[in-house]
Amino acid sequence: MGRPSPCVCDSPEEPARHRSHTLKSSRRPGLAPLKTLSCPPSPLNSHRFLSPMDSSMESSLISKLQSSDFANIHHHFLSHLRPFSPFLNSKPTTTTTTRKPNRSSSSSSSSSSIRSLAKQFLPFLNRVLSILPKVLSVSSSDLETTSLRELFDTYRLCLDCLECVSSQLACKFYSIHLQRVRMVHCFVAQAMWREAVDESFSILQSLPAGLEGRYLPDLGKAGGGDQDFCGLVVEIVLSVVKCVSMSQSKDGREYRRVLDLVEELTPWFRVLDANTYEKLHRVLVSHLYRCTLFLVEELACFDGDLVCTFCAATLTEYAKSSMKDQTLKCGRRICSSLFSQKENGSSFVVGVLMCVLDTIAAECKVKS
Structure with a gap:
């Protein structure tokens, strides 16, 4: 069964090797590997502009993830992704609750602002969301409890930021959910059963066409003809x-x-x-x-x-x-x-x- 791609944008400047990421440990029977999508072209500002400081910060954060330097990693990501703050709820992240994008703020903001965030941060989010599952697929004995919490909080933050700009992406309505399921796989890999269950039900609740008193949405109204x-x-x-x-x-x-x-x-x-x-x-x-x-x-x-x-x-x-x-x-x-x-x-x-x-x-x- 073909698997649609999660809403992660490739920048024209990104090397081809980053355009498709496969995580063996997060595969499930019958499900194809996750791939990346591109952001629809805009007639204006078609190139990604980053200040030298921003570019250096992104390189530093990615290097920290790749070198297992996780000290205060969530704080560093919060600082770099601060422009998303108006579109996220203010409550702090934890490994057992999911921060949801602030819909009222998103709807009141101009699409050009969202578009600007998408162009600036999607390539970075793409890289990070390809690295984190690999880092979190190792056994928990190799990661300290503090590091696990920091990494999962960072993972959630990046997913919430991605969801904020999802309206600018040419993808299916459940593409962000696919990325969140990938995080569930990471919870499972770390034997964090309660967190995995909580996140799974959070995803189910966020699907469209929900039915009162039931866990799964209405099959006919929620894209039941789509095998993916x-x-x-x-x-x-x-x-x-x-x-x-x-x-x-x-x-x-x-x-x-x-x-x-x-x-x-x-x-x-x-x-x-x-x-x-x-x-x-x-x-x-x-x-x-x-x-x-x-x-x-x-x-x-x-x-x-x-x-x-x-x-x-x-x-x-x-x-x-x-x-x-x-x-x-x-x-x-x-x-x-x-x-x-x-x-x-x-x-x-x-x-x-x-x-x-x-x-x-x-x-x-x-x-x-």
């Missing part, structure tokens, strides 16, 4: 499910939210081509299975209804996937874990066990 957009939505959900499975949270609300997401995701899968669907659905099933085993092993910490529902959902998805021949094996593993739960009430265990067996029987009946 559907792939983006599926990828966000997969990130959430993976993070919940890896974090091994004992908060039942996390798993109920996963169940809601999986149910809402069904029609989005149907839009994808068969090959992409198979690859992404296998990823979903694998993470659901991991969640299920944890719920069963920690049965005493969860509500029986939640565990039953999650087991049934996992087995149902298994039966629909290319791994359907492993449904019985998966069921046996779950049952084996249930039989070992001697410390829990027998009626509780039997209730979950019957739910699992009923689901397997139903799936076998459908198959036959």
